[in-house]
Amino acid sequence: MAKIKKLRKIFLNIFIILIISILIFSLSGCYSAQSIDDLTYAIALGIDKGDHNNLAITVQFTFPNASEGGSAGETAPTIINTVECSSINSGISLLNSYTSKEINLSHCKIIVFSEELATLGIGEEIFTLSNQVEIRPDSNIIISKSSAKEYIENSKPELENLVAKYYELTSYSQEYVGFTENITLSDFFNKLNTNYIEPTAILGNGKKLNIPTSNNSNDSNDELNIVAGQIPITEYNRESEYLGLAVFKEDSMVGELTAIETMFHLILTNNFESGIITLSNPLKENSTIDVALYSHKDTSIKTELINSSPFSSIDINLNARLLSVDQNSGDFGTKEIKELESLINSFLQKSILNYLYKTSKEFESDIDGIGKNLLTKFKTMDEWNNYDWSNNYKNTFFDVNVNTNVKSSFLLSS
Amino acid sequence: MDNTKLGNFEAIALILIITINHIILNFSKTIISRTGSGSALNILFVGILLLLFVELLLFLFKHFPKLDILDISEYLGGKTLKIITGILFIGYYIVFASILLRSFSENLKIIYLDKLPITIIIIIFIIAITYANKLGFSVISKVNMLFLPIIAFCMLFVFLANIKNYNLSGIFPLLGNGAQSTFILGLSNLFAFSSISILYFLPPLVKDNSFRKIARISTILSIILFFLGIFAFLCLFSFLRNSEEIMALYLASRYIEFGRFFQRLDAVFLLIWTIGVISYLCIITSLSINIFKKISNITNSKALVYCLAGIIYIISLIPKNISQTNYIEINIFKYIVFILILGYSLFILIFANIRKRLGGGKNKKTS
Amino acid sequence: MNFNKFKQSIFNLINYTPPKNSYNFNLNNSTSKNIISNTNKKISASxxxxxxxxxxxxxxxxxxxxxxxxxxxxxxxxxxxxxxxxxxxxxxxxxxxxxxxxxxxxxxxxxxxxxxxxxxxxxxxxxxxxxxxxxxxxxxxxxxxxxxxxxxxxxxxxxxxxxxxxxxxxxxxxxxxxxxxDVKGFKQRSVDSPNNEIVIKGPQEAFVESIRVNTSLLRRATNTENLVIENVSVGKLSNTACAICYLKNIANTELIAEVRYRLNNLDIDSLLSTGQLEQLICEDTKYSIPQLLSTERPDKAAKNLFGGRVVVLVNGNPYCLIMPATISDFISSPEDTNLKPVFANFLKFLRLLSIAITLLLPAAYIAIVGFHQELLPTELLFSILASRENVPFPVIFELLVMEISFELIREAGLRVPSPIGPTIGIVGALVLGQAAVSASIVSPFLIIIVAITGIASFAIPDFSFGFHIRITRFIFIFLAYLAGFLGIAIGLYIYFAILCSIKSFGVLYMSPYAPNTKTAKTNNFFVLPTWMQEVRHAFLHPKKAKAQNNISMKWRHPNG
Structure with missing residues (x-):
């Protein structure tokens, strides 16, 4: 008798569990599982200014190839759709009604704004993007001098199969070149919200521009005074490129940095890995020598308030190696090395000072974070807010000190 | 089941999991929004005060070995005071466990489970809590002890892996909104350490001499964890952003990347924190059941689980949206912690000590 | 003539025919009574x-x-x-x-x-x-x-x-x-190498069916007079001889008494195998978790005897039962003491990994593909998409079909006659899998997942524990389909809670990891070198706690 009761109890338990699970399945009616087959992944997002104060959103999808192993050199096709809308989210939902699969932004690699839109202010869009769960915080922010649509259309990868891989690799490769920086949405958003540093973004171009002729032949680094679109590549498959940075004050764009100025910016913000500059040869007339610069110690920036006017003294420490050698390089003794070092120092000091005054007077935007050190001088938040650093930056005086150590050249040593 | 005592590490794990849950569920954001960049100093200051408070507690508990606060309140005021204390603590635990459950479920819904109704998410948690509670308190504390190192390690991992994004000037200016705001108004940040309420119930459950050691070690570890959390959040995010409503730790985990392949690892962390939240809820529920058993002389408390689970489910569905949940969490929670844990219990202890010193005749053990 | 035959057949159709006597055997209650044998009769002088x-x-x-x-x-x-x-x-x-x-x-x-x-x-x-x-x-x-x-x-x-x-x-x-x-002379299997628990460097003897041979193997391995082998007879009709073996100066007396009590109070007719006995004396029958260790190696049984456990042998079955058993026993293999600690720890790590993979990999795949796609690197995601482009089934259906077919192949492999065994293996693995992928029934990615899970499940050293893990992973798959990583988290918590609540002969199942008592120097997570394994497990409460001196290698430190 007891066993029958026990059996009955067991069956009752199983019955209840079954009923509950069936109820959960049937009553909830909608699960959150989005099957991977029903989603399409956007890898690039472009935002332009459309007509009538609207935005024009461009989205690029990859169409995954069903065939296994496409032949080498054949890239996976991409699809580009553009929609006119009043905000990013309404644009995405309009596009959703057009495409057959649901758009998912969790693999979006780049977000491109056009320069036209950036000068008007992109704060709202940045906040909207940061509010979304799907967007990766490490997507790159690119400001395109042409329209964003042209930039995305002209981004055809030459060395990779997938466009997504091309986007990823390009931003990582900037570490060893030094002519632009890997700026992500989280960087931009953080800097937008602090008041001791202003945001910057990658400068890109979807169309090739004419290469400017050099006016000043004395300045051997003239060829680096270029921005995106002006890289002197004569044979190319792809028109989109980026070089340089876009400078923002608050959330609107106020200017741009050329390639060499970006290198100075990286040196000042301690993001510099390596880069190459050209100088005139101290031994031979009318010839140039290439030097590879490496970061040695962190740049130290000390800011003080002298009569309520900021004064900033900057110390830069770099290592250098000789890149170009000829048969006279064997004559490089200590005296020549010292001469070379002082040449590098003077060049860098002059150029960086020019650059700093340019950001201070022309852009009025502290992109190097000079105000960060000033923060320690204040005791409370209210004092700092009252000081209003962003308006006081233009009164800053700079003093730059560069110290370079020429180590050696590479295989052929001097 | 109650014959076995909790080991040292188990008891410390009980207290630490509550602290970790508070860090996960956004208490640090609340603190930062009040005291701004001075939160680092503030937490150190509050921590030192907390240590003093715990020392005072230990001194007051010294005269009542192996008695928890229910027995002490019975010694002081007879059965009525015991029942009142028990009901107050049960109410506090259950209400705030439900609110925290609701807050976490809302966050989960925003991040991942958009289409699943919030009732289903809460029911999933409730089923887990019910089943685990039927197995008993010792099982829950053991599982907690197993999972705590993993949860703590993940939290520290999130902090450490974000080092390249740290901005040390986030802790400047040091005094934040002013010295007065940091030290005096900032005293209210003591509510973040409400995990010490477990200490009131620990003495009969642990071995004799280890209660003092457990109390000290767990307090110091809680302070260290909280300080690390606040320091990391100050350096990662700008404190001018008050508009975040989602877990700051989750946002921090979104920034982690190793090379090109390991990006957006937040789903894994969310799995581990979910285990932490379930652990916390189970501990609270079984502690409440134990309190109820003590005040009402029930011998078999297995059926109580269903009642408590139902009450938690109902209470967690009361707030209408996430801002109401946050309001309750931030404002009401703070005052109740101060009144109940810091105020009321302290009074009971002090009066009981006074009575013992004066009276001395009446025996404390009546039941 | 044909017309007559035709007429006959038609008449046969419609005429009355007596019912056919088909062979119909039914089993009813037996007509003879059950004779209760009274064997208490004494021998008479006649x-x-x-x-x-x-x-x-x-x-x-x-x-x-x-x-x-x-x-x-x-x-x-x-x-x-x-x-x-x-x-x-x-x-x-x-x-x-x-x-x-x-x-x-x-x-x-x-x-x-x-x-x-x-x-x-x-x-x-x-x-x-x-x-x-x-x-x-x-x-x-x-x-x-x-x-x-x-x-x-x-x-x-x-x-x-x-x-x-x-x-x-x-x-x-x-x-x-x-x-x-005693003139026993029946033919039996000779002592052979173990079939299912293979080690590289250990002894290659295994238990056989006769209980006397098994006890002799144990005696030789332990080589001490403190080994007690008690005879118990289980089963009213079969009177199967079981032996309780323990070292009387190490094993806990209460444990021995409990084993004896449980074995003596079994009211069954026949006992034929160790598996049956295991089910009869286990405490927790609700869950599929094995609570007693069963092995066919005498060296493993001897090692556990020296550790303070009790071994039960059943006549007619080459497997012995070792009690109490904790979870670390199911994760360790007999090879652990034969190898250097570095290798043993590496193998232990591999086994833990294989348990985690068997339990969680299919569920994690469903959760990631259904809920958390941003976890995957972009290229991997696109290759999964490309491979799933032409597959008509949803992921959960595909996965369940592949898992069930893998279990079918595994079960069928036991019964395939040996001449065609390897051929079936090659056919099944290569051709069927390749054909299924080409026909776009399953995606190649899923085949990799199922194959890795299958291989990992073979790496679990204990057979019943491995079976239990294979069953539990279906529950995890279901939970992951329901709520993604949230479901997996809840499943993990409840699973560990169940593990912590099971007791095996008075010892908590998770004893080395979630102890009740203070354990000073026991071997918990890592396999310590042999000269460091000084104390026996405290949860067994043995009579003799220390197994070695502090300095066991006296030749190295002669002065202590």
């Missing part, structure tokens, strides 16, 4: 009565292999009628002929001599004197039977047990005792 009783009990007229040999026994110069009874095929006939029948039937100096008996004289001295008394049994036992294992029985139940085990029983007229002679 030979005929004993013989009739044995004829009745053993159905000797029908049973073909029960042999009864009557003869006349010579003792003290007189002849006594006697008979021996044994089972053909179980007793060694040579031994019976040479050492029972020959010394008793043929006249020799011993049985022609007058009886000797023992009589005590005054002052307590015992002297052997000639006497003509009726000490026939004493004489037979002490002087006539050159048999090394002899017992005198008075109860028929013991007699029957002995006959069933293969002994030979001697009944003599006028004696109310019978002699139980």
């Amino acid at each position: 030979l005929k009565e004993n013989k009739n009783y044995i004829d009745f009990k053993y159905n000797t007229l029908i049973n073909s292999d029960i042999i009864i040999r009557d003869f006349k026994l010579v003792a003290g110069g007189k002849l006594y009628p006697a008979f021996i009874i044994y089972i053909d095929g179980m007793a060694d006939s040579t031994l019976i002929n040479d050492f029972i029948l020959e010394p008793l039937m043929l006249r020799n100096r011993a049985n022609m001599h007058k009886f000797h008996c023992l009589r005590t004289k005054n002052k307590g001295k015992k002297v052997l004197v000639e006497k003509h008394s009726n000490n026939l049994s004493f004489e037979i036992e002490q002087s006539l039977l050159p048999q090394n294992a002899l017992e005198k029985e008075t109860d028929f139940s013991n007699i029957f047990n002995a006959i069933n085990m293969g002994n030979c029983i001697l009944f003599v007229d006028t004696l109310s005792v019978a002699f139980n002679l």
Whole structure:
């Protein structure tokens, strides 16, 4: 008798569990599982200014190839759709009604704004993007001098199969070149919200521009005074490129940095890995020598308030190696090395000072974070807010000190 | 089941999991929004005060070995005071466990489970809590002890892996909104350490001499964890952003990347924190059941689980949206912690000590 | 003629035909009553009565292999009628002929001599004197039977047990005792290498079916007089011999008493295997988690005996049960003590990884693909998308089909006849898998996942634990489909809660990791080197806690 009761109890338990699970399945009616087959992944997002104060959103999808192993050199096709809308989210939902699969932004690699839109202010869009769960915080922010649509259309990868891989690799490769920086949405958003540093973004171009002729032949680094679109590549498959940075004050764009100025910016913000500059040869007339610069110690920036006017003294420490050698390089003794070092120092000091005054007077935007050190001088938040650093930056005086150590050249040593 | 005592590490794990849950569920954001960049100093200051408070507690508990606060309140005021204390603590635990459950479920819904109704998410948690509670308190504390190192390690991992994004000037200016705001108004940040309420119930459950050691070690570890959390959040995010409503730790985990392949690892962390939240809820529920058993002389408390689970489910569905949940969490929670844990219990202890010193005749053990 | 035949067949169709007698056998309640055997009968002095009783009990007229040999026994110069009874095929006939029948039937100096008996004289001295008394049994036992294992029985139940085990029983007229002679000689499997627990560097002996051989293997391995092997008989009808083995100066007395208590209080008819016994004496029957260790290696059993556990052997089954068992026993393999600690730890890590993979990999795949796609690197995501482009089924259906077919292949592999075994393996793996992918029934990615899970499940050292993990992963798959990582988190928590609540013979299942008592130097997570394993596990509460001295390598540190 007891066993029958026990059996009955067991069956009752199983019955209840079954009923509950069936109820959960049937009553909830909608699960959150989005099957991977029903989603399409956007890898690039472009935002332009459309007509009538609207935005024009461009989205690029990859169409995954069903065939296994496409032949080498054949890239996976991409699809580009553009929609006119009043905000990013309404644009995405309009596009959703057009495409057959649901758009998912969790693999979006780049977000491109056009320069036209950036000068008007992109704060709202940045906040909207940061509010979304799907967007990766490490997507790159690119400001395109042409329209964003042209930039995305002209981004055809030459060395990779997938466009997504091309986007990823390009931003990582900037570490060893030094002519632009890997700026992500989280960087931009953080800097937008602090008041001791202003945001910057990658400068890109979807169309090739004419290469400017050099006016000043004395300045051997003239060829680096270029921005995106002006890289002197004569044979190319792809028109989109980026070089340089876009400078923002608050959330609107106020200017741009050329390639060499970006290198100075990286040196000042301690993001510099390596880069190459050209100088005139101290031994031979009318010839140039290439030097590879490496970061040695962190740049130290000390800011003080002298009569309520900021004064900033900057110390830069770099290592250098000789890149170009000829048969006279064997004559490089200590005296020549010292001469070379002082040449590098003077060049860098002059150029960086020019650059700093340019950001201070022309852009009025502290992109190097000079105000960060000033923060320690204040005791409370209210004092700092009252000081209003962003308006006081233009009164800053700079003093730059560069110290370079020429180590050696590479295989052929001097 | 109650014959076995909790080991040292188990008891410390009980207290630490509550602290970790508070860090996960956004208490640090609340603190930062009040005291701004001075939160680092503030937490150190509050921590030192907390240590003093715990020392005072230990001194007051010294005269009542192996008695928890229910027995002490019975010694002081007879059965009525015991029942009142028990009901107050049960109410506090259950209400705030439900609110925290609701807050976490809302966050989960925003991040991942958009289409699943919030009732289903809460029911999933409730089923887990019910089943685990039927197995008993010792099982829950053991599982907690197993999972705590993993949860703590993940939290520290999130902090450490974000080092390249740290901005040390986030802790400047040091005094934040002013010295007065940091030290005096900032005293209210003591509510973040409400995990010490477990200490009131620990003495009969642990071995004799280890209660003092457990109390000290767990307090110091809680302070260290909280300080690390606040320091990391100050350096990662700008404190001018008050508009975040989602877990700051989750946002921090979104920034982690190793090379090109390991990006957006937040789903894994969310799995581990979910285990932490379930652990916390189970501990609270079984502690409440134990309190109820003590005040009402029930011998078999297995059926109580269903009642408590139902009450938690109902209470967690009361707030209408996430801002109401946050309001309750931030404002009401703070005052109740101060009144109940810091105020009321302290009074009971002090009066009981006074009575013992004066009276001395009446025996404390009546039941 | 054809028309007549046609007419006949039509009439056959519509005419009345009697019902056919098809063979219809049904099993009903038996008509004969259940005879409750009363084997408490004592042996009587009359030979005929004993013989009739044995004829009745053993159905000797029908049973073909029960042999009864009557003869006349010579003792003290007189002849006594006697008979021996044994089972053909179980007793060694040579031994019976040479050492029972020959010394008793043929006249020799011993049985022609007058009886000797023992009589005590005054002052307590015992002297052997000639006497003509009726000490026939004493004489037979002490002087006539050159048999090394002899017992005198008075109860028929013991007699029957002995006959069933293969002994030979001697009944003599006028004696109310019978002699139980051990002449076992049945054929059995010889000691061979273990089939299912293979190690590289350890001994290659395994238990066999006979309990006596198994106990001898244990005795040789432990080599100490403290090893106690108690005999218990389980099952009312089968009287299966079980042996409880323990080291009496190490194992906890209460543990031994509990094992004895549980084994003695089993009210079943027959016990045939260790698996059956395991289910009968386990505490927790709700969950599929194995709570007793079962092994066929005597060295593993001996190691656990030295650790303070109890080993139970069942006659007729080469597996022994070791109790109590904790979760770390199911994760470790017998190889751990034979290898250097670095290798042992590496293997242990691999095994833990294999358990995690078997349990969680399919569920994690479903959760990531359904809920958390941003976890995947972009290229991997696109390759998964490309591979799933033409597959018509949803992911969960695909996964369940592949998992079930993998289990089918595994089960079928046990019964495939050996000539075509390898061929099926190659056919199944390569051709079917490749064909399924080309026909776009499954995506190649899923095949990789299922294959890795399958391989990992083979790496789990214990068979029943591996089975349990394979069953549990279906629950995790279901949970992951329901709520993604949230479901997996809840499943993990409840699983660990269940693990922590199970007890195995008084010891908590998670004892090395979630201890109740303070354990100082026990081996918990890592396998320590042999010279560091100083104490026995504290949760076993052994009588002798220390297994080694602090400095076990005295040759290295002669001065301590």
